[in-house]
Amino acid sequence: MNDGAAGAEDAFGRLAAYAGILPEYLDVRHERHVTSRETQRTLLAAMGIPVATDADAIAALATHDARTWQRLLPPVAVFRADDMPLSVELAVPSSLAERPLAWLLRAERGESWSGSVVPTSLQQIEARAIAGASFARYRFALPIGAATLGEGYHRFELQAVDDAASAATTLILAPPRCYEPPTLAGGGRVWGPAVQLYSIRSRRNWGVGDLTDLKRVTEFAAAAGAGIVGLNPLHALSSVAPQHASPYNPSTRLFGNPIYIDVEAVPEFAHCEAARRAVANAGFQAKLRWLREGELVGYRVSFAAKREIMELLYRCFRESHRGREDARERAFAAYLASGGEALRRHALFEAIAGKLHDDGIAAAGDWRGWPAELRDVNGAAVAAFAAAHVERVEFHAYLQWQFDTQLDAAGEASAALGLGVGLLQDLAVGINPGGSESWSDPSLYAAGASVGAPPDPYNAAGQNWGLPPQIPERLRDAAYAPFIATLRRNMRAAGALRIDHVMGLLRLYWVPAGAQADAGAYVRYPFDDLLGILALESQRNRCMVIGEDLGTVPDEVRAGLQRVGVLSSRPLYFAHDADGEFIAPAAYPRDAVVSVGTHDLATLKGFWVGADLDAREVLSPFPQPEHRYAQNVERTGQRRRLLHALQCE
Numbered sequence: 001m002n003d004g005a006a007g008a009e010d011a012f013g014r015l016a017a018y019a020g021i022l023p024e025y026l027d028v029r030h031e032r033h034v035t036s037r038e039t040q041r042t043l044l045a046a047m048g049i050p051v052a053t054d055a056d057a058i059a060a061l062a063t064h065d066a067r068t069w070q071r072l073l074p075p076v077a078v079f080r081a082d083d084m085p086l087s088v089e090l091a092v093p094s095s096l097a098e099r100p101l102a103w104l105l106r107a108e109r110g111e112s113w114s115g116s117v118v119p120t121s122l123q124q125i126e127a128r129a130i131a132g133a134s135f136a137r138y139r140f141a142l143p144i145g146a147a148t149l150g151e152g153y154h155r156f157e158l159q160a161v162d163d164a165a166s167a168a169t170t171l172i173l174a175p176p177r178c179y180e181p182p183t184l185a186g187g188g189r190v191w192g193p194a195v196q197l198y199s200i201r202s203r204r205n206w207g208v209g210d211l212t213d214l215k216r217v218t219e220f221a222a223a224a225g226a227g228i229v230g231l232n233p234l235h236a237l238s239s240v241a242p243q244h245a246s247p248y249n250p251s252t253r254l255f256g257n258p259i260y261i262d263v264e265a266v267p268e269f270a271h272c273e274a275a276r277r278a279v280a281n282a283g284f285q286a287k288l289r290w291l292r293e294g295e296l297v298g299y300r301v302s303f304a305a306k307r308e309i310m311e312l313l314y315r316c317f318r319e320s321h322r323g324r325e326d327a328r329e330r331a332f333a334a335y336l337a338s339g340g341e342a343l344r345r346h347a348l349f350e351a352i353a354g355k356l357h358d359d360g361i362a363a364a365g366d367w368r369g370w371p372a373e374l375r376d377v378n379g380a381a382v383a384a385f386a387a388a389h390v391e392r393v394e395f396h397a398y399l400q401w402q403f404d405t406q407l408d409a410a411g412e413a414s415a416a417l418g419l420g421v422g423l424l425q426d427l428a429v430g431i432n433p434g435g436s437e438s439w440s441d442p443s444l445y446a447a448g449a450s451v452g453a454p455p456d457p458y459n460a461a462g463q464n465w466g467l468p469p470q471i472p473e474r475l476r477d478a479a480y481a482p483f484i485a486t487l488r489r490n491m492r493a494a495g496a497l498r499i500d501h502v503m504g505l506l507r508l509y510w511v512p513a514g515a516q517a518d519a520g521a522y523v524r525y526p527f528d529d530l531l532g533i534l535a536l537e538s539q540r541n542r543c544m545v546i547g548e549d550l551g552t553v554p555d556e557v558r559a560g561l562q563r564v565g566v567l568s569s570r571p572l573y574f575a576h577d578a579d580g581e582f583i584a585p586a587a588y589p590r591d592a593v594v595s596v597g598t599h600d601l602a603t604l605k606g607f608w609v610g611a612d613l614d615a616r617e618v619l620s621p622f623p624q625p626e627h628r629y630a631q632n633v634e635r636t637g638q639r640r641r642l643l644h645a646l647q648c649e
Contacts, residue, residue: 011061016040020524028456035521042512046448069135072167076479078529085141092119094134102159108152170479174532177565183420190227207291207302211406212262218414227420238365240357242303248428251435256403272316347396349436366434411493422495429501430467449510462517491541502547505530568592582645
């Protein structure tokens, strides 16, 4: 290999490493899989780093190095309370190295400290030449300890005293562990039901379980002595295609699904004659009976019925309260202010999608198929649409207000009833590529890849979930704000949060667009930083955290989760020893949530009769006939071993 080729190879390898693309991984059988050069190239392109040629790789590496070194401060730094001393790394050009830099530290709670420092008086970590200029990285130990600064989100600023150069960064000081409810302290335990809210039927709901039903479930659970009620994700789905109903493929994880609103519990319903007449109509009542009695959930019909009445309730709200500055008007204004830009963008997305759907656009629910001028959330056409459709945008914000009001009431009811933990919310691993969250911030996501899983005994061909992954470097550039917002949103009204595929805090399996699932690679994320933020938000929201740690999970993940107090998941089907025997209940780890199955595993009856194997054969046929035979043999052995385990209790 000549020097030029070696230089390009080194540049390509360093780029892949900087981007977090792992060179290899061990599968569930501990077999090694090496990431191909082509997969690395494709995933780099998905991250916005096209490297079709050796020259591209060398140029991209130079750009990356320049960007890193020409920034005085990193975008964010995460510390633990026991980190001593707290320190910040400065990347300083030689022109500033011997000149004083003024620094200012602003604590989240309002205090501030300031001073000045000459970089050459500090510990030098590294030096580099970038584009003909000399840079050095120094470590500045803050003269403020963790106890004085306090846990939270703080701001650190630098300003050259006699120069225009300045920079700022976010400093996050995290607690050592996540929140633990008092009821679990000292080895306490709770039990409770896990419900798929959409599947609940009641005499008064509209064919889909709603948030009033959830309150009734908590009452039933509390009366039975339960301490927790588990839920499916309540994330917002497509409003123009509600039949695409997987809660694990949401339009956004930052807002809720209006299908769960109890329409008749909305305050406006009590005095809105138009809405009450519409609901009392014989045809409408017949529709509700059909929804309640149907074998399957009628998502489309139920959503349309709720949407029709919510439109009337919103009109009554505007007529009765908008512009009058009464209590209800002030409450809505406060909600809009708290929702901020994220709420405005989600409501705007919903309004545009609804208008395009009404105009007969087939791809109305997927912004990638919208007219080009509407794909840019910051574009002039989107601003013009918002100005021309103020009430349509506000209507969707009104829906979120009602959803959150009713969810908060359910959370408050669980606390008042004395449930030791309360509601267990579920956080999906990703979002739909055509939904509101990716439209609101498309640069955060890798459009040319999807999250999935490598082949394993349960899915011999691997999995492609169709969810765009977040780009690790851009997440860090945003000071982890998207991650923080997602946690806060989903810890709302919850006593516990289950994180689906919690291994994603360390690494995610990326499948290049158009490739088979077995052609993917793992991409690493800033695990320690994300764990620190998770612990901070858990403590602030008094919300216990549970990690779904099934499948190909490195020991590093389980050790990290245990260190910060994230509970493990232990479904019965996976709770066996090296010989395949089901372990006794006493052998389960203390910090674990135990269940028969999960949302994507068979029910106990289905497991026993092999219904899941039949469904898998239909949806994703086994690569070879003998694979299905082997699964049947294995299931026969599992049934025998389960009976034996029960007989031993």
